[in-house]
Amino acid sequence: MAISKLNFNSLNVTPTASKGIGFDSGADDLEASFQGGSMVFIKKLTASSSATLDFVHGSGGVDFSTHKEYVFIFNNLHPQTDDQIFTFQGSIDAGSNYNVAITSTTFFANHNEADSTAALGYQSNFDQAQGTAFQQTSGTTGSDNDQCNVGILHLFNPSSTTFVKHFICRTSIYSATNYAVDANVAGYFNTTSDIDAMQFKYQSGNIDAGTITLYGIA
């Protein structure tokens, strides 16, 4: 559909590549200086008793080839089954398999509501050394009605066919045993193939509710 409603003579703008049209600083004219921000929404998936949430390049508007950094925001993810660890894995075959070799580090801080335990430590049960399992993001989230986990996962340059693909993830969870857990995970998909899909799930049971939103950093 053409924008034929625009008054042809009302536009007084010098074209500038890749710029948008906005009002000038005097709000009395138009200019081609408008540039959107660099955090670009790509896709939101909403869980509803979902076994997995999958972002697959080329499907549903998902694009893992345009940007150098991608950000996944986990918001109020709630497990259907109590005491579940939230996990992710990448794919190099458009989601046919999620089993890329990962080497990662994990350290958590935790503190319980009873104020009887507080600690910071490396979590050797959660890291991977060339493992192909789903990467655990944190301790176990509870399934009480008000319990959930949140976090942010950064994935760098997934379309590179030269380098391994690094990720950094930080989550906050409300655990099944009433702990606050600050979980920090970092590592890399040890492949030079491009990562073209990402899958998120709990170790067991469904994602009862919550959203994961994908952004590209332009």
Next chain:
Amino acid sequence: MAISKFNYNSFNVTPVASKALAFNSDADGFTTASGSSMILIKTLTASSSANLSFVNGSSDVVLDDTYPVYKFLCINCHPSQQGGDGDEFSVGFRDGSTAYDASKTSTFFSSVHGEDGSGGAVAYRDSHDQANATGFQTLAVDMDADNDTQVSGELTLFNPSSTTFVKHFIWRGNHVHSSAGIQDTYVAGYCNVTAAIDAVQFKMSAGNIDAGVIKLYGIADS
């Protein structure tokens, strides 16, 4: 220069919901473009301020279900005093009353390193976490108040308008320590309430925020 150089029939753009109109990469036609998902809502500037408060519905602040995630950027926040009770930068959350006393359970750890090369270490600091406590959450401790020192960091607040789930928050910031060094602080936890959080306040444990800026952003998810 008038855009009359463009052929009227060259305005050939397929509308896409929530996208903007922009020139293409050759600057000889139009395309659609995305705006940013990180939207500036409000900037507060401290000037010997007892606190900086972001209250939904007040002074153009939005802190409701408009956005699922909010980010506060604290930039160069400088305390008016050092030592005693005056050197902790902190945050409180409001959950229905006028007080910033939402109950919180949190973790607190930091790494430190002195300007003289001493003390490189990371440790949990259990005097600054909270266990279902209503006090302000410390984000920076033992701050130096020299003219050139300050704290800067980022606080993410998830889904404050939810009336189903607790409200998680994550902070990372760093500041100049009173013994002349860097302190890199990680705080995370949740407001253990199902009432909506409708206001957030930052302040020093005593004295004022002498200077600095705190910016509130909404992170759109559509």
